[in-house]
Amino acid sequence: MAVSNLSATQLGGDAYRLSWSGTVGATFVAYSGGVEVWRGKATSVDLALVSMSTVEVVESTETASGTWPARLTLSWHRVADAEYYRIDEYVDAAWTERARRTDTDATDYTWTTRVLEDETDHNFRIVPVDAAGNDGTAEELTAYMVRVPDVPSVSGLFSAGTLTITAT
Numbered sequence: 001m002a003v004s005n006l007s008a009t010q011l012g013g014d015a016y017r018l019s020w021s022g023t024v025g026a027t028f029v030a031y032s033g034g035v036e037v038w039r040g041k042a043t044s045v046d047l048a049l050v051s052m053s054t055v056e057v058v059e060s061t062e063t064a065s066g067t068w069p070a071r072l073t074l075s076w077h078r079v080a081d082a083e084y085y086r087i088d089e090y091v092d093a094a095w096t097e098r099a100r101r102t103d104t105d106a107t108d109y110t111w112t113t114r115v116l117e118d119e120t121d122h123n124f125r126i127v128p129v130d131a132a133g134n135d136g137t138a139e140e141l142t143a144y145m146v147r148v149p150d151v152p153s154v155s156g157l158f159s160a161g162t163l164t165i166t167a168t
Contacts, residue, residue, distance in 0.1 A: 019044040027060040075110045082128035090123035116145045
């Protein structure tokens, strides 16, 4: 079931309460300006939002509408002596830390990005960091995101006289 009856109530300043209906027990995701701002099982959430005009809530099995493509799931193998892994994204000519994953002696690790902009190169790196805080050798990834195209809008005209269909 898709999210329905989405409403926003201003609580004061930039604070809003979003409420909606959806599948009981489902995980919901709220996006503002194409960026995930909340994920959970509740059917309401209080958020500080600068602009309500670009807020969308979807069930996690759905894809956000508009021009937002999917996310990337980065995966990497364990590095000996790593205390944690820093996940960075290259934004505005600088590396920006997006997350950290503690080394739990697992063989493999994963992390899922935010919703990424369409028709854009996105650069990420995974940096192993040791107990002394020293960076190890980073693994870098560049991905060019292209969303699934919109379903074409097609209309047709049937001519009974010529028994033809003209699609436009």
